[in-house]
Amino acid sequence: xxxxxxxxxEPTATDEVIKSAFKKxxxxxxxxxxxxxxxxKKINEAYAVLKDPQKRAEYDHFRSGNGRIHVxxxxxxxxxxxxxxxxxxxxxxxxxxxxHRRAYQRQTKNKDLNITVTIKLADLLKDQKKTISVxxxxxxxKIIQITIPQGLQPGTTIRYPGVGDNSIQGLPPGDLYIxxxxxxxxxxxxDNVDLLTTVTIDCFDAMMGTAIxxxxxxxxxxxxxxxxxxxxxxxxxxxSHGLPIYGTNQRGKMLVKVLVNIxxxxxxxxxxxxxxxxxxDIEI
Numbered sequence: 278x279x280x281x282x283x284x285x286x287e288p289t290a291t292d293e294v295i296k297s298a299f300k301k302x303x304x305x306x307x308x309x310x311x312x313x314x315x316x317x318k319k320i321n322e323a324y325a326v327l328k329d330p331q332k333r334a335e336y337d338h339f340r341s342g343n344g345r346i347h348v349x350x351x352x353x354x355x356x357x358x359x360x361x362x363x364x365x366x367x368x369x370x371x372x373x374x375x376x377h378r379r380a381y382q383r384q385t386k387n388k389d390l391n392i393t394v395t396i397k398l399a400d401l402l403k404d405q406k407k408t409i410s411v412x413x414x415x416x417x418x419k420i421i422q423i424t425i426p427q428g429l430q431p432g433t434t435i436r437y438p439g440v441g442d443n444s445i446q447g448l449p450p451g452d453l454y455i456x457x458x459x460x461x462x463x464x465x466x467x468d469n470v471d472l473l474t475t476v477t478i479d480c481f482d483a484m485m486g487t488a489i490x491x492x493x494x495x496x497x498x499x500x501x502x503x504x505x506x507x508x509x510x511x512x513x514x515x516x517s518h519g520l521p522i523y524g525t526n527q528r529g530k531m532l533v534k535v536l537v538n539i540x541x542x543x544x545x546x547x548x549x550x551x552x553x554x555x556x557x558d559i560e561i
Contacts, residue, residue, distance in 0.1 A: 280323035280336060288337070292328065299324040300415050309384065310447035387451040388414060388442040395458040396425060398465060399494055401520055403427045411453060415444040423455055428521030431459040431467060465494060470529030471519045473512075476501075477536045483507045491533055493518045501533055509537040 281288050284298040302320045306312035326332045390413075396405060405425040410418050421440060429435075434456050441451025465472040472494060478487060486505035490498050499515055512534045519529025543551075 283323040295327050304446050386449040389451040390441040391454045393456045398462040413442045428523035433457050473532040475534045479538050483537045511535045
């Protein structure tokens, strides 16, 4: 068998030409696409040799021979046909596009593809249109547009039927699964549809009460009243300033957790004043 004739290329063909010819032939001869198993094996055998510079050089040297070619590499005899299938199996696994026929007997469609898309937390406030590049198993890339709807929970997977791999002709295309992730935010953590942030006030404001300004996810200034006697770790809720609730016009809460700063350096006079309030209920 002449490997160059098998792929319909010239002996001077470049690596890119060899790869392109292989992909074209593999799609046409794949058994699941109605091709011949024997032809498919020959094409894979030819490509496994010609894509490897060392094996190709050995093949060119022994090209006048027939049948399988055993080449001497590092002092050992190698059966190129066997190595070809081992290489392909390692690269693609049992579900890849260019493996032995037995691995395909249960395959009813092309392979599903999985992509993780990471967005900013503020992007969840409205629909986001993204352009992504989908790489098929043949190496070809396809540019598609996706929409991440507002309020989608991080970790959600969006399925796009029929947009996955389509390298095997005669089989339906696989599906595309988009896994949505969200970058960490410097001020907020997600609690379902609520957003949790923290503020620190001094102990005197906690005892006497105060009013503070907090910043929402949209960078809006919001007023928050801290009542007298607020305890460390108290959480206040600001309605409709959390994440959108998917499929509705509502939003969760912005949760503000209050931390109380206890001064490290207190004078004796200040300490005596604080002690005078010990056990006294203050009403304001």
